[in-house]
Amino acid sequence: MSLPIVFPLGLAALLFGIGLWGALTRTNAVRILMFIEIMLNGVNLNLMTFSRYYWQQDEVMASRAPIIALFIMTVAAAEASVGLAIILNVVRNRGVIDVDKVDLLKG
Amino acid sequence: MSPDYAYLHSGDFIIFALLAIVALVSAFQMVIVRLITHAALFMALTFTAVAGIFLLMQAEFVAAIQILVYAGAITTMVIFAIMLSGLRDIKAERSQQVRRFGRSDYFVFVVGLIFAAFMTYIYVGAHLPLSQPNGSMATVKAIGTSLFTTYVIPFEAASLLLLIAMVGAIILTAKEADQQ
Incomplete structure (x- = not known):
């Protein structure tokens, strides 16, 4: 891969930035969860880029990055399932999906 | 460090550019599209494009897991959650949400762009050792x-x-x- 390393790293940073933008501005809870997944994916892309460019000299190091990426995806899947279950409960109990309107603890 | 633009003519760069454009445009569309089901489908497109970039990096395992877990499982789960919560306003964001770009939207967008630009600036200025990847992942x-x-x-x-x-x-x- 003759690409300079800045391009995939820049793409990962841009994905993270767009995910940050969406997660901070949208108020729909499901959509916020989707942007968190996008941000996690950008982090994964960053990790895999560094692994591709610097970590493949020996066999032991080369197989570490996919394992870390696998664990990140596992945690992301678990987080998404529990988060969506919580969102469904909020919708069922309070009838809103807007996170601005879930203000039971607001003084 | 003299700039060497030979990579611009390589197939890697063209494929990477296409995939990056697809990923960024669909991630952008996720933010501004009105229907949330469309946002979920754009999310699947983003994940597929990133899986293509993983394939370009010869990380086939991660690409396969990405397609299976992200583009398959999480997208399906999000769409099921949208369907199961039978609210109408989850499907299309209504009332004050309809304004696409409020003032705060632009502000946070600029914050995200500044973050990305700052990270890229660090990466460029870091003078990372030039590594020509030889061998495979x-x-x-x-x-x-x-x-x-x-x-x-x-x-x-x-x-x-x-x-x-x-x-x-x-x-x-x-x-x-x-x-x-």
Whole structure:
């Protein structure tokens, strides 16, 4: 891969930035969860880029990055399932999906 | 460091540029599109494009897991959650949400762009050692071998985490059966 390393790293940073933008501005809870997944994916892309460019000299190091990426995806899947279950409960109990309107603890 | 633009003519760069444009445009569309089901489908497109970039980096295992877990499982789960919560305003964001770009939207967009630009500036200025990747990434065989020998404890912890998440999601969403 003759690409300079800045391009995939820049793409990962841009994905993270767009995910940050969406997660901070949208108020729909499901959509916020989707942007968190996008941000996690950008982090994964960053990790895999560094692994591709610097970590493949020996066999032991080369197989570490996919394992870390696998664990990140596992945690992301678990987080998404529990988060969506919580969102469904909020919708069922309070009838809103807007996170601005879930203000039971607001003084 | 004299700039060398020979990579502009390589096939890698063209494919990477196409995939990056697809990923960024669909991630942008996720933010501004009105229907949330469309946003979920754009999310699947973003994940597929990133999986293509993983394939370009010869990380086939991660690309396959990305397609399976992200583009398959998580997208399906999000769409099911949208469908199961029968609210109308979850499908299309209404009332004050309809304004696409409020003032705060632009502000946070600029914050995200500044973050990306700052990170890219750091990457460019860091003078990372030029590494021409030779050889290939770890094969699935090597990954599996070290996953089931060296990293078997984290692997079991991850499986336990998934089990707990599954049980928790079922308990959270199941209607109480004993009340009927």
